[in-house]
Amino acid sequence: MNQNLSSYRIFYTVANAGNISKAAKELYISQPAISKSIQKLEESLGCKLFSRSSRGVVLTEEGNLLYGHVRDAFETLTLGEDKLKRSIELGVGHLRIGVSTTLCKYMLLPYLKEFIKRNPHISISINCQSTNETLKLLDDNKIDIGLIGKPDNLKNIQFYYLDNIKDIFVATGDYLSHLSQRGIKEDEILQNSTLMLLDKNNMTRQYIDDYLQENQITVADSIDISNMDLLIDFAKIGVGVACVIKSFVKKELEDGTLTEIPLGIPIHEREVGFAYKSNLKPSKSLQTFIDFYENYHPEES
Template sequence: MDWDKLRIFHAVADAGSLTHAGERLNLSQSAVSRQIRALEESLGATLFHRHARGLILTEQGELLFDATRAMTKRLEAAAARIRDSEEEVFGELKVTTTTGFGSLWLVPRLAKFYEKYPDLKIDLMLEERVLDLPMREADVAIRMKEPSQADLIRKRLMGVRMRLYASPDYLRMHGAPEVPEQLTAHRLICQNPRAPQVSAGASLVAHLMTYQPHSTLTVNNYFGVLQGVLAHLGIGVLPEYLSHDFPEMQRVLPEVESNEVPVFLAYPEELRQSRRIAAFRDFVQAEIAAQRRQQRGKAAE
């Protein structure tokens, strides 16, 4: 099968238009159209339904687009490995993690990473949906459970527990509960039970709800929960790693916490030799180790 025709087909399928594909490929619309017709003739199949508002893939076109999309991802992976030199870390690195961990832990630390690797471009995707690493939806992921996808290299970074925190102002105004039963006099701030979240956190929230808090504020991510705590709205259920960066928060009911949530870093096997991923992995591990040392130092004081 002609690679050039497949490249043009992929551009048309992705753009949904002969004109837009031609602009991307620096080809005329008529040249693109001729290549598509020739490909359809060689396959003996119609690849597009042609409408006034654009092109829609036929069933056969969808099958071919799935194949060219996979080929494109593999070629991008190969190109990324080729671009990684022995001495430099540059290019684009696509990182995915959860909204809470990404916005509250990772982003505030990236200044040091950019100082070391100023030519690196990071595309950070914060969402609860698990992206497909083997299909290169992202290069590297940090997730709150061990990834189940095949052909991934996995590294356990740390374990996290969900705990209860409140601001000093809130506790001065409302007092600190000494036993869980006293939550009936407080507002509980937590993730919405319907929002995607780690099962250990959901289980802890379900348990706390049995004590019938006086009021609740539910948010669909931990960033919102943290803002509620810092605004003195109530007692929040938050991951323990936030206590390092927000030391003004005070832990409430220290005997109450979730089961441990494992945090994993993962990336495709085919990117094992990537200098960019190695640099990012080593940076994250070093930051976690530094945080642990500081926490041990405070505990020893």
């Protein structure tokens, strides 16, 4: 575009008014200034845009062609301004959240349910990835906030603690009974069972691998599974021993569907919470979400 927006604003106003003096009053500028702007625009485009009549000015054929495009452009700008004003008035915004499938289902949903209820004009997109991938998306500014297991390095990360999670190993009573019939002792179960773990890209898996290595537990047979729900489902049908988060199988432990396998050395609990970049000013939508979760307690609702 060779001309600045003000030149087209003047052209558009004159075309609508059909009169330079009316356009001057509407734009709060002098008639000579309008005439000079139109002349400059015509010289730049190499054609006449208006012809004079007894009633004022009318568009030439070339001017009418240009007017159609300019009109569409200004109508689009007006629509954009209106939408922006409404979004400010209503608190409209967009929030991008990164979270693992497991934490999304068991921890994020209660927060989202109430947040959406209180802030219906903020649209939300969810990117389900592992904690490691969520941290990378956060670093690349592809999400605004993540629900993650607390990483060892919190550089440029503001972390808000929500809860502790405890990893345990579970299996059905029948599966454990079969191991016992084979002479497998309680402290030998992990080494002699089909161990079901999350895939190796998952931070939980890396945490459990470290635990097994530190305690010199050699796994003979293992299955990598993509998410926690499948781990729980496979354990419930007796495929093997699954490493799961204790609070996520509370019902199954209470009704006896699954049994927790006692460990000589328990797995340390981990912290889970919301994280966002501390070196960036939060958007209005993110700040609204931060204020919300810092004062909201799902168990009280």
